[in-house]
Amino acid sequence: MPESAASRALRLGVAGPVGTGKSSLIATICRALADEIRIGVITNDIYTDEDARFLRSAGVLEPERIVAVETGACPHTAIRDDVTANLLAAEDLERAFAPLDMVVIESGGDNLTATFSPALVDAQIFVLDVAGGGDVARKGGPGIGRADLLVVNKTDLAPYVGVDVPQMVADATAARDDRPVLALSRTDAASVAALRAWVLTVLAAHRAGSHIPQDPGPMAPHFHADEDGTGFLHTHEDGAAPHAHATGDAEHSHADHVHP
Structure with a gap:
């Protein structure tokens, strides 16, 4: 990684389909780490700032550290095709609250093929949830297959939707060629601790200049x-x-x- 990238805040992308709990996951990250590191958040919605307002109302950060980008187009456009608006927002956040350790960028809800450009983020999390069906991890796609971390979210709901979480995690692990998969519930302290540890590991590698952003590949047609x-x-x-x-x-x- 170039020295200039290592010297700025880690930029962590969070993508996934609508309703999988991306905003909730970001709130969980902030609650787990806000006392240790300095965080800013950028949310993406097509025509609203709904996700930013949710995070501000949750009180996970100072409201000024949470900004919204209204993409006005397909959600993936602003995270992969033309990342200018998000890059400017990240630079503005880092300038206003210097020094920041991490800027989390939430994609608008998209389909299973959504990926961030490595020109925008240094690492990316792809989020699925058990309510979407236990078979969804087997469907693959660049986000599921090659994001830095795949989160199987809302595991506390599994008994109510008939999903076998260990099987879903096993399917996801197979789809990812053993890249990391995390079964997460915001109500489960052990899984939140595992998420916290993963973020801190990536942050340490970023600071050391040893983390190389990966491109999961273009979205499918x-x-x-x-x-x-x-x-x-x-x-x-x-x-x-x-x-x-x-x-x-x-x-x-x-x-x-x-x-x-």
Whole structure:
């Protein structure tokens, strides 16, 4: 890792589908570590600051350390295709509250293929939850397969949704070629301690300059519907072509963004 990256705050991305508990996980991280390290948070929503308001109301950090980015587009756009808004927000946070040890960046809720650009974050957590089904970990995708940590969240709900947590963790571990998987409940002290230890280990490696950000790979092709019932197939490849939504959005292009 370049020295300049090691000298700034660790940037930790948190991604996953809608409703898996990304904001709750970030609140858990803040509660576990706010007395030890200096943290800032950036949330991403398409048109609101709902997640930022949730975290502020939870009282996990000083409200000024939690800022919102309204992406105005597909959630993955601001974390992979054009990360400018999030990079500026991270730099502003680090400047305003220097020195920060870590900036946590929450993606808007997306599908199983969501990944952060390594140009934005140094490490990334992908979040699933038991309420999404015990088989979801077997479905794979770059986030599940290659994020630095996969969290199987809300394990306390497993008895109510008929999910075998050990089997789900085993499936996830197989899908990840033995990369780390953490079964987490915010009500389970042991799992929260394991999450805290993982974050501190990554932070120490970042500070030492030994942590190298990994790119989980581009998102898989997926379809976006427009309001008129049409839409487009969205893939992430080099040689992007400009595109526009049928609703009249301005045409835009990204380095790894193409629409056939």
